[in-house]
Amino acid sequence: MASPATLSDIVTAFLDVVHDRLMHDRRGDVADYIPELAAVDPDLFGIALCGLNGRVYESGDTDHAFTIQSVSKPFVYSLALDDIGMDAVHQRVGAEPSGEAFNSVKLEPSTGRPPNPMVNAGAIVTTALVAGETAADRFDRIRNRLGAFAGRELDMDIAVYESEQESGDRNRALAYLMRSAGSLIASVDETLDVYFRQCSLLVTSRDLAVMAATLANGGVNPITGVRVTSSETCQHVMTIMATCGMYDYAGEWLLRAGLPAKSGVAGGLVAASPGEFGLGLYSPRLDHSGSSVRSVAAAQRLAKRFGLHILHRPLTLSAAEVASATDELEQGLGATQDAAAAQLLQDNADSLAVWRLRGYIDFDGAERLLLDIDAWLDERPGDADEPAAIVLDLTEVTQLQSVAVWMLAALATWCGERGLRVAAIDPQGRSLGVAGLSHAADFDAAIQETEFSAD
Template structure:
């Protein structure tokens, strides 16, 4: 099933594509003119899942998006104090190519403007047999998770158009910020700007920063966390140049743009975002890139203030309902159907908060389920807080599942936030079933599977005592004889048939209706252990507990029973010990079946 997040990105691409303002960067090699209509969006999570739409794999020049990565390399090489002596960390409020240095120190305001990037380029040296440029390209490649290259033709064009940058390099050299050949520093800077990347590359580079410097796909620690912390801090305040204030307030993610048409944004701990669209505004930022980031920040709740409330929310586990059977004791026929088709209902357990990261992991888990899964149970009892995005995405999942003849079931508990489907779910899909406990949700799915894949015989409304599975080992005449010894009893809805602590009251055979077995948990709360239906028995287990009833049995609706009383059992043992022995063998066999099931389900009951 296609992820609703993927669908959202496709819709966003179509809507933002119509923006026609701006013009592409006019410095480029002959025959490589940017196409204004090119547009791609990529979103990469910190565990390596990449969502992409549009022109996601076409290469373009990284340009100024290179600045934070080279800045990080310099910090890793020299340490913070040495780099801070060359480049400050203050937002400038000036255009990216402003010729302006601090009046006393001569330092550029930050590493995101051209003057600061030139100062950083002047610091990076060769090492280990590799030139400074080679080390820069290798660093970018480690962030992207693949080998990148710097375009010679792009460099040749840029160097001929770099009088302003050349003057900045000489100005920095005149005040001692660039200590070696300023032209060499300029060449290093332009070669890093000429590195060719795709939108997907940038998304993974951003996700590596979001992941504390660890590349999500390769697992390589490219930068240490203290370097990442500094880089993202400067990106937040200065990455979008003289538009940084508006960016922080409206988008709220550390970001960097480039005149090549790329835009990169980082949601720390969660995801990296990249957009490629060549038309630029007056600040040198991609017009569609800005709008896409604003829309995503709002719609996906990716502003740092909202996302800061979110821990590492995640899907904790998914499993088939056959691993967590309901409290309803099924007949042999029903058990066979559920054993055969239990994989068609899956429980997805989520913990933490449902903002961007948690919602993405939930959506991914459901979207990647096999098409053979007919029923999806979202166990949200350990969700503590949820945003608008979670509700919207659950709505989208509900629509898609319903359209395919599948069903979404929610388990919310008493304290979990409301996550019912929003009002705009549309007439084509009804609201999902919502339960307070997992047991009730599993029971719902079991009943639905039995309706869909079972037979009428698998769910009988009435089972004569002579057809009881507990008496199946006996011959027909022997079952008839036992039936003659039983008392016929009826109970109304809510009647307590057997109460905890009562002495053994006989073996009760359910002919019609249902019985809830109720016990007291360690906290003193009354809980339902299971539900018994036609053809099942209760009461006999009291014989193994000092002749005392350990649970309360309560009628659910009208109930019809046949009861083999203690007196009838005593008379049978005196008059026909052979039949009495066969009866006890049959009941023992049935009891062992029950005990085996209870042992397998004991841990499950605690989660219900």
């Protein structure tokens, strides 16, 4: 992996590696049952990741707009939940994986409900459950909700909408079947018009990453700071995404990637890592289940490399905390030499910095550290003597997640290439697996490891 210009670009550099390695993968075909989708360039490929602080990392064609299609389903489901509540929604639509294709004609024998909100039948019912006096009102509320998740207003592709109307007979058949079974009580024509419009909204990979990050952030958009929905609704939405979002591939997806996700036939894929970040991916060639081949492969590589499976992380450990010791000198540095250490930091603020990490350090915690160090380096005087020294106090860290280990190793490598020294205060040895990172039992030993010379 090439050395990035700044520490915070380490994530982008890794996305570039994944992107470049998958560019040669030309398996699958673009969707052609909606004529407008068949005309897209099949080689487009974008990967975006949005952290919970609002920083977005991008690789490839992340500014290319495409129609959201079925990726809209979780976000419309969130609106229906907020409008009428979970119990009322699930009187009309189930919550069980179907094990069949996204457009399967399958209803529960005893209730007439579609199996879940992620298949077409369930999404049609969910759209009908959104509050509004008219179909136009419902669509405006849906567009506004999806725009709030993305952090911007979303336009609609009229040509794709008209193409969906022309080729939507299977969805009409599903809607009339559900109308006769009693699960769809709204007008078939009005409901499908809204549904086709919501599927025709235009997004980018970057938009999807922000939308997923909003889910991962408990309903608060990390860029705009606006609360879009409640944390409880996000929990319900991500649960359905995890079990049903990838259709008949849902089980294997959860096994291999372990993230709540939703795919769309235009080639988009959205995945949320709760409490960490959101992923947005786009590549038009689809596999047999209607999901993007490259997007699925890229998400699985990221999940495996960084240990992102939602069942991998311990749920009982304390949340990550990252703080510059120079901002909290009055609290001490967690070492016996607190007074001397504080004085050393004050006297050498341009050349020596200490960060204290606490709790379970995952992507979010490691990202905050990289951004903080970037800011410190930017503020250093241009004539500051080199090398500078950075000490990471891991004394109160309960565990380093796999992605944090990788990011700390990348930090050590990046600093080493620039003559900066990094050492960890780590009496319990948790940093031993971090390549290139020196470790020490206390503050004095860490200073010696960095070979720092006080002024």
